[in-house]
Amino acid sequence: MNLYSKYFKKYKAPFLTAVFCVALEAVCDLLGPTLMSNIVNTGIEQGSLSKVYYWGALMVLVTMIGACFAVTRNILASKVSQRMGADLRYDLFEKIVHFSELSADKLESGSLITRMTNDTSQITQFVNGIMRIFLKAPITCIGSIVLASLLNFRLSLIIYSVVAVVAILIIVSMQLSYPRFYKLQQAMDKVNSVVQEYLIGVRLVKAFGTYDKETEKFEIANTNLMKKGVSSQMIVTLTSPLITLTVGIGTVIVILMGSKMFVSKLANPGDIAAFTIYMAQILTSLIMITNIFNTFVRTKASTVRIKEVLNSEEDFNHSGEKKELNGDIEFKNVTFAYPSGSGVPAIKDLSFSVKDGQSLAIIGPTGSGKSTIAWLLLRFYDINSGSILINGNDIKRLDIASVRDNISIVPQKPMLFSGSVTDNIRWGNKEASDELIYESVEKAQANFIENMQNGYDSILGSAGVNISGGQKQRLSIARGILKDSSVIILDDATSALDAVTEAKVRENLNPEITKKTVITITQRCGTAMFADKILVMNNGVKVGFGTHAELMQNCEIYQDIYKTQIESSKEV
Known part of the structure; x- marks a missing residue:
């Protein structure tokens, strides 16, 4: 027309x-x-x-x-x-x-x-x-x-x-x-x-x-x-x-x-x-x-x-099946290259699975494809080959809203909007009560809000320019928790937090407590080692998958990361 x-x-x-x-x-x-x-x-x-x-x-x-x-x-x-x-x-x-x-x-x-x-x-x-x-x-x-x-x-x-x-x-x-x-x-x-x-x-x-x-x-x-x-x-x-x-x-x-x-x-x-x-x-x-x-x-x-x-291409339509989904996730021989990139696959023949209510840590060097896994799981892009299953259903056959409603992501770079603190947190769940907001703030260790001049009504500048990096991350985590989805992805979301605060957030997001599947994308071995399963990536290829103890026995790259980050810090 x-x-x-x-x-x-x-x-x-x-x-x-x-x-x-x-x-x-x-x-x-x-x-x-x-x-x-x-x-x-x-x-x-x-x-x-x-x-x-x-x-x-x-x-x-x-x-x-x-x-x-x-x-x-x-x-x-x-x-x-x-x-x-x-x-x-x-x-x-x-x-x-x-x-x-x-x-x-x-x-x-x-x-x-x-x-x-x-x-x-x-x-x-x-x-x-x-x-x-x-x-x-x-x-x-x-x-x-x-x-x-x-x-x-x-x-x-x-x-x-x-x-x-x-x-x-x-x-x-x-x-x-x-x-x-x-x-x-x-x-x-x-x-x-x-x-x-x-x-x-x-x-x-x-x-x-x-x-x-x-x-x-x-x-x-x-x-x-x-x-x-x-x-x-x-x-x-x-x-x-x-x-x-x-x-x-x-x-x-x-x-x-x-x-x-x-x-x-x-x-x-x-x-x-x-x-x-x-x-x-x-x-x-x-x-x-x-x-x-x-x-x-x-x-x-x-x-x-x-x-x-x-005339630009729109996001995937909502013509698929609408289903109640849980946290069962499986990647089967997934290969993907960014459409506007160099053509070199960011993910190559990747297979792994995580059960509902388990925690998964994804670790590896910069550029190894860790964040790409999150984008594919949210179906921001379609994979070139293989399949991604949620609760046994191929995400290509599911209604895209069902897939994304089932997943809450806390991105690597926290994105906040101009408006009040409450508006930014409630962005994860528009219908959330004040009690649920306070609960998510407590789990995210974002209690600093109470010390702000106007508390939860304090106004944030565009992109949260008037608060620190750690405060931005904690607000972003609180927003992700408030969404109350079956899967929560933390994409290097605690990088600006100190070890004590990170440990408290990790404890509050323990799958045994939340009954959620928690996927943590990180470069810290100290963060990954507490997960039920650890996926080790290198240049888009899976080089290790298992528990911390298993990887310390059979994954050389993971061993190198552990030695560099944990053992060297002990020596210091």
Whole structure:
């Protein structure tokens, strides 16, 4: 379906009313020169004051009617374009909310922000222009040509020549403008991305003192945007004066030929005056049409970019079976490579299982595929081969909401939202009572909340910038606990906690107490060794699976990790 068709159907009545008003306004404008011609020919030239009054009054009446139509279409255009813009932004956001991980990987957040703001505004302005002036320009131009032809066909031949030259200029302008405007929007994406990256990492920039580097990155992106802006506007800058010159030359020729025809009794003074006004109207219309096409080119570029978002791949649908699931998890010969990556598998022929109510620790060097296991279990991506089973059911055959409702994840990098502490914790369970919130906070060792100025009502900044890393992690853990799912995944979620606090959190999440399957992704042997089962990963391959005691007997990599982390610390 065309991008605009659904919105046109929704606002069809006011849109067509505005178009009707524009057409009638244009007709009123076109009648002006003809009425003035009558004033000159039948009134002034013949010395009839009554005819001057008659045609003058009629001209004022037509102008007033045209003004009423103009006010009406302005009101309708503003309302419809702004409502359509709001609908488009909503549709874009709804689409982004349902993005698949692949779509999120392809489109940078800076680009998405540009598309939701700048590109949407461009389309809104275009729709407003269509309803206000864009349709008026061609009607006025064509009407002026027709009425001028009826007044004097010989003089109208000059107009045809002028319009032909201007049409060529407009076509050339469009061909040159489109690629430049598309690159302009891409340059704007880059500026937004640079600013966004700086704002996200502002503390790191301050810590490393890399202001000059960040300023240089912005300068490069900003200069590129400026150059692209100059390049795109240069076509418009050159085209408009050429059109004005062409029409101006045409007007001069009309006056010269008109004076000769007047001497030869082939034209009336009123006709020549009306012809001159029509030429002025044609000039205004042609410049407006040029601007219309330039706006159309920019809007076309914005439309293509918005369609890229709306046509992006969505998350897996909810057409599978809806089932009550438990914590039985099994990976069978799973192989997976990130779609937008190098093609090298992040997970290779992985098989393991964990029973409901057991604890599993996944340990291994950086880049060994530990977090990837969590993403696959949540079905953020589909595996290339093998199968993942929950409670004996292949997750590909299950309703995606059933799978994700069954799993609570505490990510490696805690993500908090602007709002109160309670809002952030309750994000894991919107219907949770205050008692359940207090209980999850106690289990997560997040009692620091009570010492905050406004307690649970304290406001957190975006991403929790006004609390420490350890506090963020504990709030994130509390949120994960509150979800009360059969499986809870801690993806290196205690890395910022001290050993005592981590031990208390681990004790509170003991499967024997919670009756949940607890999966802990960690690089700490001291954390992994307490789990019922330990999965050791290296370069995407399982190199060990069993209890701590078993791995100390038969897994060399695990032994190395233990010696490096535990035995070396004892020696110190």
